[in-house]
Amino acid sequence: MKQHQAGRHVDIIGFPMDLGADHRGVDMGPSALRIASIQPKLENLGYTVSDLGNIIIQNQEKQKVKNPKLKYLDEIVKTTEILARKVEKSLNAEHFPLCLGGDHSMAIGTVSGISSYCKKNRKDLGLIWIDAHADLNTEETTPSGNIHGMSVAVLLGFGNKKLAELHGFFPKIKPENIVLIGLRSVDPGERDLIKKMDLKAYTMTEIDRKGIGFIIDKILKDLKPRVQHIHVSFDVDSIDPITAPGVGTPVSGGLSYREAHLLMETIAECGCMSSLEVAEVNPILDSNNKSAEITAELVASSLGLRIL
Numbered sequence: 001m002k003q004h005q006a007g008r009h010v011d012i013i014g015f016p017m018d019l020g021a022d023h024r025g026v027d028m029g030p031s032a033l034r035i036a037s038i039q040p041k042l043e044n045l046g047y048t049v050s051d052l053g054n055i056i057i058q059n060q061e062k063q064k065v066k067n068p069k070l071k072y073l074d075e076i077v078k079t080t081e082i083l084a085r086k087v088e089k090s091l092n093a094e095h096f097p098l099c100l101g102g103d104h105s106m107a108i109g110t111v112s113g114i115s116s117y118c119k120k121n122r123k124d125l126g127l128i129w130i131d132a133h134a135d136l137n138t139e140e141t142t143p144s145g146n147i148h149g150m151s152v153a154v155l156l157g158f159g160n161k162k163l164a165e166l167h168g169f170f171p172k173i174k175p176e177n178i179v180l181i182g183l184r185s186v187d188p189g190e191r192d193l194i195k196k197m198d199l200k201a202y203t204m205t206e207i208d209r210k211g212i213g214f215i216i217d218k219i220l221k222d223l224k225p226r227v228q229h230i231h232v233s234f235d236v237d238s239i240d241p242i243t244a245p246g247v248g249t250p251v252s253g254g255l256s257y258r259e260a261h262l263l264m265e266t267i268a269e270c271g272c273m274s275s276l277e278v279a280e281v282n283p284i285l286d287s288n289n290k291s292a293e294i295t296a297e298l299v300a301s302s303l304g305l306r307i308l
C-alpha cells in the first residue's frame with residue numbers, strides 16, 4: 001500500500017567500497033540494492049528520491065597495502081571524506097541521506113558528515129548500530145587489519161588519527177549516545193572498549209531473552225528525548241545468514257526476518273530517524289540477490305512501509 005511522506009526527499013548515495021573487508025564483492029552492494037528496486041520502493045511510499053550515483057573508489061588491483069594493520073588506509077580516508085561532504089550537503093538541503101554500501105568502513109564517512117551537520121546546527125547525535133560485530137577494533141587490537149571492523153572505535157576518537165580526525169574534528173559521537181544491537185562476534189579488544197566506555201550493547205542473547213520489540217522500545221525511549229538526530233547504521237550481517245547469506249562476514253544466530261522487520265518498523269514509528277545506511281551486502285556470496293531484496297524491504301520498513 002502507499003503511505004504518503006509529504007515533502008520528504010531521499011538522497012541515495014552509493015559507496016562501492018570493498019577495501020575495508022576480506023571477502024571481495026561488497027563493492028557490488030549498491031548495484032544489488034538498486035536492482036532490488038530500492039528507489040521505486042521509496043517512491044511508492046510517497047518520497048521523492050534522487051539517486052546521486054556512486055562515489056568513485058579505486059579497486060584493489062590499483063592499491064598497495066602499506067600497513068597490514070590498516071589495509072588500504074589512504075583510499076579509505078580519501079573516499080570517506082568525499083562521502084562525509086556529500087552526506088553533510090544532503091542534510092543541509094534538509095534531505096534524508098540513504099547511503100548504500102559497500103563495506104562498513106563507509107560509516108566513518110557517513111557519520112562524520114552527519115556529526116558535522118549536527119555540530120553546526122546544535123543538534124545532539126544518536127547512533128543505532130545494528131551489526132553482528134562491534135566494529136570497535138583499532139590498529140592495536142585488530143586481528144585482520146580490516147578497517148570495516150574499526151568504524152565505531154574511530155567515531156569515538158580511538159585508533160588511527162587520519163580516520164578519527166576525518167572531516168576535521170573528533171570525536172564524532174558521545175559514547176552515551178551509541179547503541180549496539182545484534183552482537184554475537186566480539187573480539188577481546190572490542191569487549192574491553194565496550195566495558196571501558198560503558199557502551200550500551202545488546203547481544204543476541206539479550207534479544208533472545210527480552211525480545212527485539214522490548215529492546216528497541218527501550219532504546220528509543222532513552223534516545224529520543226536526549227538527541228535531535230538519530231542515524232541508523234545497518235550492517236546486513238546482523239540478520240541470520242540463513243535469511244541473508246550474501247554478506248562478507250556471516251555469523252550464525254542472527255536476527256530473524258521478522259525480528260529485523262519489527263526492529264525497522266519500530267524505528268519508523270518513532271519518526272526520529274534522520275539518516276540511514278546499509279552496509280555489507282555481498283552479491284558474490286548471495287543467492288539470486290536475496291540479501292539485497294531483503295535489505296531493500298527493510299529500508300522500506302524503516303521509512304514507513306506497513307502491512308496495513
Ligand code: MG
Pocket residue numbers: 104131133135148235
Ligand atoms: Mg559492521
Ligand code: MG
Pocket residue numbers: 131132133235237238249280
Ligand atoms: Mg558486521
